[in-house]
Amino acid sequence: MLTLPFLREFPDAVRAGLKKRHMPTGLVDEVLAADEQRRKLQAEWDGLAAEVNDLSRRVGELLRSGNAAEAEALKEQVATRKATQAVLSARQQEVEARLDQGLLAIPNMPHASVPEGKTPEDNEVYRAWSGPLPVLPDGARPHWELAESLGIIDFPAGVKLTGSGFPVFRGKGARLQRALINFFLDEARAAGFEEIQPPLMVNADSARGTGQLPDKEGQMYYVEKDDLYLIPTAEVPVTNLFRDVILEEKDFPIRLTGYTPCFRREAGAYGKDVRGLNRVHQFDKVEIVVIEHPDRSYDTLMQMCEHVAGLLDKLELPYRILRLCGGDMGFTSALTFDFEVFSAAQQRWLEVSSVSNFETYQANRLKLRYRHPETKKTQLAHTLNGSALALARIVAALLENHQDDQGIRIPTALHRYTGFERID
RNA sequence: GGAGGAGUGGCAGAGUGGUUGAUUGCAACGGUCUUGAAAACCGUCGUAGGUGCGAGCCUACCGGGGGUUCGAAUCCCUCCUCCUCCGCCA
Numbered sequence: 084m085l086t087l088p089f090l091r092e093f094p095d096a097v098r099a100g101l102k103k104r105h106m107p108t109g110l111v112d113e114v115l116a117a118d119e120q121r122r123k124l125q126a127e128w129d130g131l132a133a134e135v136n137d138l139s140r141r142v143g144e145l146l147r148s149g150n151a152a153e154a155e156a157l158k159e160q161v162a163t164r165k166a167t168q169a170v171l172s173a174r175q176q177e178v179e180a181r182l183d184q185g186l187l188a189i190p191n192m193p194h195a196s197v198p199e200g201k202t203p204e205d206n207e208v209y210r211a212w213s214g215p216l217p218v219l220p221d222g223a224r225p226h227w228e229l230a231e232s233l234g235i236i237d238f239p240a241g242v243k244l245t246g247s248g249f250p251v252f253r254g255k256g257a258r259l260q261r262a263l264i265n266f267f268l269d270e271a272r273a274a275g276f277e278e279i280q281p282p283l284m285v286n287a288d289s290a291r292g293t294g295q296l297p298d299k300e301g302q303m304y305y306v307e308k309d310d311l312y313l314i315p316t317a318e319v320p321v322t323n324l325f326r327d328v329i330l331e332e333k334d335f336p337i338r339l340t341g342y343t344p345c346f347r348r349e350a351g352a353y354g355k356d357v358r359g360l361n362r363v364h365q366f367d368k369v370e371i372v373v374i375e376h377p378d379r380s381y382d383t384l385m386q387m388c389e390h391v392a393g394l395l396d397k398l399e400l401p402y403r404i405l406r407l408c409g410g411d412m413g414f415t416s417a418l419t420f421d422f423e424v425f426s427a428a429q430q431r432w433l434e435v436s437s438v439s440n441f442e443t444y445q446a447n448r449l450k451l452r453y454r455h456p457e458t459k460k461t462q463l464a465h466t467l468n469g470s471a472l473a474l475a476r477i478v479a480a481l482l483e484n485h486q487d488d489q490g491i492r493i494p495t496a497l498h499r500y501t502g503f504e505r506i507d
Numbered sequence: 508g509g510a511g512g513a514g515u516g517g518c519a520g521a522g523u524g525g526u527u528g529a530u531u532g533c534a535a536c537g538g539u540c541u542u543g544a545a546a547a548c549c550g551u552c553g554u555a556g557g558u559g560c561g562a563g564c565c566u567a568c569c570g571g572g573g574g575u576u577c578g579a580a581u582c583c584c585u586c587c588u589c590c591u592c593c594g595c596c597a
Contacts, residue, residue: 126557129566136526136566139578143525146577158577165577329554450554459536461554 084186086447086463087118100192103409105201114185117178124175131164131171138164187297191444193409194381194418200408209420210392210404217401217427217484225428226479227359229486230256233506238359248349248364250475255506259481259493260367262500263474264342267369267394271471274390276340276371281320283343284311289323292449294415304346313346317370318468322445325374329461330453336383337374340471342367360475361433367474373467374451377442380465381418384440387469388420391436394472397496400480401425403432417442424476428483435476438469 090097094115098108138161145154198207230236235256241249252260268278290296290312295303304313314320321341330337345368360366371390375383388404395402407419416439423432443463446452452461485492490507498504 122557125566129557132567133565135577139576140526142577147525154577161577 084444084447085189085192086443087186090114090186090189091118097189097192101189103193103197103199104190104412105410106190110185110189114182114189117182117185121175121178121182124171124178128168128171128175131168135161135164135168190414191417191441193412194440194442196406197412197418198406198408201410202408203411205408206411206421207406207408208403209406212401212403212425214401216425219427219483219486220488223428223483223486225359226426226482229428229482229491230359233490235259235506236360246364248362250360250363255501255503256478258501258503259478259497259506260474262497262502263472263477264367264369266497266500267472268340268342270390270394270397271340271369271371274338276338279317279321279324279339279341281314281317281324281341281343283314283320283346284309285314285319285323286311289319289326292323292326293319293445294448295319298414302348304348314343315347316345316368316470317341317343318372321370321372322374322466322468323449325451325464325466326449328449328451330374330451330464332376332453332456334453335374335376335464336379339372339374340369341372342369344368345473360479363475366476369471369474371469371471375465375467376453377462377465380440380442380467384418384420384438384467387438387467387471391422391438391469391471395422395424395435397494398477398481399494399496400477400484402435413437413439415439415441415444417444422472424480424484426480426483428486433476433480435480436470436472439467441466441468 085097090111094111097111101108101111138157142154142157142161145151145157198205200206224232227236227238231238233255235252235254237251237253240251241247244251272278284306287296287310290303295312295315299315303315305311306313320343321339324339325337344365346365349362349364371387373380373383373387392402392404402422402424405421405423407413407416407421412419419437419439421434422436422438424435425431426433442465445466446463449466451464451466453464454460455462481494482491485494490505493501493504493506
C-alpha cells in the first residue's frame with residue numbers, strides 16, 4: 084500500500100494516479116480525513132498516558148512513605164483518565180479500521196511511462212515481434228488436440244482425480260515439463276539468482292505482505308482447518324522472506340528464483356479462452372524476485388525483461404512485449420511488461436510472463452526496509468518480480484508452434500534437459 | 508497427538524510488580540592514540556507514532572492477543588514457536 088506520508092504530501096499525484104487507472108478518486112480525501120482524526124485521537128491518548136504514568140509513579144512514592152489517603156485520591160484521578168482513554172481507544176479503533184480499509188483500496192501509483200488506456204487493447208506494444216510468424220502445416224491443431232493425440236496430457240484423468248483445470252501430464256509430456264523447470268532454474272542461476280524452495284502454503288500475514296489479501300482472497304485456495312493459503316505464485320513465499328527485514332545498502336540487489344506449483348481458483352472462468360492449458364487451477368512456474376535499491380529498480384526491471392526475452396529466444400518462440408496501460412495493470416504494480424507468445428494454432432497471443440516493479444508498494448506492507456548509510460534512517464526498498472517462466476502456457480505454445488506433420492519438434496536448447504528431440 | 512521446559516535489543520545473557528526501553532558482555536559505528544593496523548581508552552549504538560525550526564520532549568512495543576493492578580518484561584488466561592521425553596510416521 085501507499086505510505087501515509089506520501090499520501091499526505093502528494094494527494095494530487097495520488098488522484099492523478101487513480102484517474103490513470105480509471106478508478107474513483109474519492110478515497111483520497113476519506114483516507115486523509117481518517118488519518119487526521121487518527122493522529123488527533125492518538126495525541127490526546129498519548130497525553131493521557133503520560134499523565135497516568137506520572138500519577139502512577141507518585142502513587143508508588145506515596146504508598147512507600149505511608150501516605151495511603153493521598154494515594155487513593157490519585158488512584159481516582161488515574162481512573163478518570165483511563166476511562167477517557169478507553170473511549171478514545173474505541174473511537175481510534177473505528178477510525179483506524181476505516182483508514183486501513185481505505186489505504187488498502189488505493190492501488191499503486193502508475194509509473195510516468197505507463198500508457199493511458201482502459202482495456203488490454205490499449206496496452207502499448209513495447210517490442211513487436213520482428214521475425215516472421217510461424218507458418219504451420221495444413222491441419223495444424225491447437226495444443227489440447229495435439230496433447231491428446233500424442234498421449235502426453237490427459238485432461239479427463241485430471242477431471243476424474245480432482246476436477247476441471249487439473250491436467251495430468253504423462254510420458255514425454257511430464258518429462259517436457261520437468262525439463263523446462265530445470266532449464267528455467269539453470270538459466271536463472273546463471274543470471275545470478277539464488278534458488279529457493281519455499282513452502283507451498285502460507286499464512287495470512289504472508290498473503291497480506293505481497294498484496295494477495297485482501298484484494299485477491301477469492302483467487303486463492305484456503306485450508307480452513309489450519310488457516311493457510313495455497314500459494315498462487317512463488318512470489319508470495321519468496322518475497323515474504325524479506326517481511327520485517329531491515330537491509331543494508333550493500334545487500335542490494337537480492338536476486339531470488341524459485342520453482343513452485345501455483346494454485347489458482349479462477350472462479351467462474353469457463354469457455355473457449357480457457358481450453359486446454361490456457362487457464363488451469365494448478366500449473367508450474369519459475370519465478371524471479373528482486374529486492375532492489377530504489378535508484379536502480381527500473382534498470383533491474385529491464386534486466387529482468389531481457390532475461391525473460393532470452394528464455395523465449397532459446398525456446399524459439401515468437402513473442403512480443405507489452406507495456407500495460409493504466410487500466411489493465413495489476414493493483415500493486417507501478418509498471419508491468421507482459422510477454423505474449425503467438426500461438427499459431429489458436430491465432431492469438433498468449434500471456435506467458437508478467438514482469439513488474441512494485442516500487443515500495445509491497446515493501447510498505449512487508450515492512451521491508453534498508454538503512455540509508457548517511458542518515459541512518461530506514462527507507463522502504465523496492466520489490467520486483469516476474470515469471471521466468473510459467474509452464475503450462477509455454478508447453479501449449481511449444482506444442483502449437485513447433486508442430487509438423489509428424490509431431491512436435493523440441494527446441495535445441497532443451498535437448499540436454501529432455502533427453503529426446505521430438506514427440507511423435 | 509500426550510507430558511514437561513523455554514521465548515528479552517544483531518548475538519549472548521541479566522532482570523519476577525514501581526523513573527527498566529530495559530544491567531552487562533560481544534559485535535557494529537564514530538573518535539583519541541599509531542607511519543598503518545591491533546590493543547587500550549572515550550563516545551554512539553532498537554523500531555515506530557506524535558510534537559517542536561532545533562537540542563529535545565511525549566507515547567507504544569521484552570513471541571502474538573486478552574486480562575488483573577494506581578503501576579506489568581515481571582502475575583493470570585489464550586494462541587504461536589522452539590527444546591526435552593513418549594506415541595505415530597514419509
